[in-house]
Amino acid sequence: MGVVVVRVLFLGGLGRSGTTLLERVLGCLPGVCTLGEVVHLWRRDLIDDERCGCGQAFSACGFWHEVGKRAFGGWDRLDPHHVLRLQSRVERTRHIPSLAGRTRNDDARDYALYYARVYAAAAEVTGANVVVDSSKHASLAYCLRHAPNIDLRVAHVVRDARGVAYSWTKTVTRPESDRRETMTRYSPGRAALLWSAHNAAFGLLGARGVAVRRFRYEEFVADPRGVSLSIAAFAGLDLHTGALDFLTEGADGSVYADLPPAHSAAGNPMRFRTGPVEVRADESWRTALPPRQRRLVAAIAAPLHGAYGYPITGRRT
Template sequence: MVRVLFLGGLGRSGTTLLERLLGELPGVCPLGEVVHLWDRDIRDGERCGCDKPFHDCTFWRGVGEEAFGGWHNVDVDRILALRRSVERTRHVPRLAAGAVTCDLVEYANYYARLYRAAAEMSGARVLVDSSKHAALAYCLRQAAGIDLRVVHMVRDSRGVAYSWTKRVSRPEADGACEMTRYRPGRSALLWNAHNTAFGLLGRCGVPVRRVRYEELLADPRGTVRAVASYAGLDAEALDLSFLRSDPDGTEHADLRSRHSAAGNPMRFTVGAVPLRHDEAWRNELRPRQRRLVGALTAPLLGAYGYRS
């Protein structure tokens, strides 16, 4: 049985940061956003988190050989067609109701094969997949031989909305390429949909633990210990020396290069990374936009302990 810790939530909620921190723990292998591996990496050959082109990375080359006899044997078009068929947010009600199709089982088992190979290659006890997508977490319930545990990452909707308005380049892609951007109203609706879906997932028999982005930054050691324990690791025996405090009280994490397949450009950052609250939205998000996002997300904001 392969243990997979799935980090979910709407993008810009801190999943990449949590994955990077967990990736410093012995026995943990961070994989990045596996949902994008099929097209961005296998098909397009973008760079791994180790900064090598995907097909030149010895780790992922080994995973491909172990799982499929080589990446050339993977029908990417078929997997993407399956994703369009079964892994959409609009399908969550049907997935939550327990609907199982041949396409769903086929799609989930591509992930199962990849996870098993990654566990074999890394020797890790816990794999971390920061794919985020709620619909994928539902699909993975059908993956054979997977012990799925979900971390639901939540961040103040107004901070998320502001982050989605910023221009962020994707250095792993050839040429000028930026991450998707959303208007605040659109990101607020997505925030509601994704977070509601993860709340419902916990009622479907899948272990789900909620982690607030703000709590992670306020207490990185305590949060990492709690999540590691949830993943089945011995929290008391963890070496957290990569987390340190400067004399002025600033927290830092010393991060090493990892083989994350896709995701936020932060996955390429190595060395000392300051762990500080990103509160720019309080000044940079226009008051009208702040009120709009707050109004649209007010019920869940309150449920998650935020002041609307």
């Protein structure tokens, strides 16, 4: 029996770039199964038993129970601490130069195979043709390329660095945790450095034989139908506009996505939202981010900002 290859659409980029909204919209398309940020599955779900996107504790979620059964014979047969030890050895931004090499990396391959088993099981449970992982980490995408049974497609999602930097300054509570924890925060300068490093890493990934295509957050919120179909085509799905009936237009021209519950392993709090959600641009940074910080972020991100088509002045594109 041959190796079963699972097609994976990996949403990559720096957090706060709109990937959760994009993932939720893609999850409404036929033939697509979205899993949230699988990179956090081993710690937050298997060890800490945090809540799935459906609202239930991970251990009580029927979907994830079936995935674990098909992937490993049950989650109790898997040692998540072993996976985390592999993760600490290979899945780090500082390891990207070695992961990008042509030589075989056994640790990266072993680590990626755990993901491959989860992806394949999820595809089997749902009957999906494409599994979406919105982990975003460039280092994980580099590891996944070492798994022979993953057909990896990377949707590189970028957003104006000033909007990303402002979002990282906000205090956001993690609703899936009972300990009232808040999400990580960064200063605008630190966020701009991370924005540049992570996005540059995805540019290099495309030069290593992985299918990578860049999508801008601002274009997605301006045309969710067109960009969704474009991403679906990139993932190998042949869809027609009727597949987007879950997107409706309000009287004022606003577009709403009718979102069902999702079985996301981790991610932005928006993964818990259901029902009609407006697909709109969040441009609060234009007034909320102080001018001095806007200039600092623009200066740090300038090389890639220009390459991605973002004006230095901050005017709307």
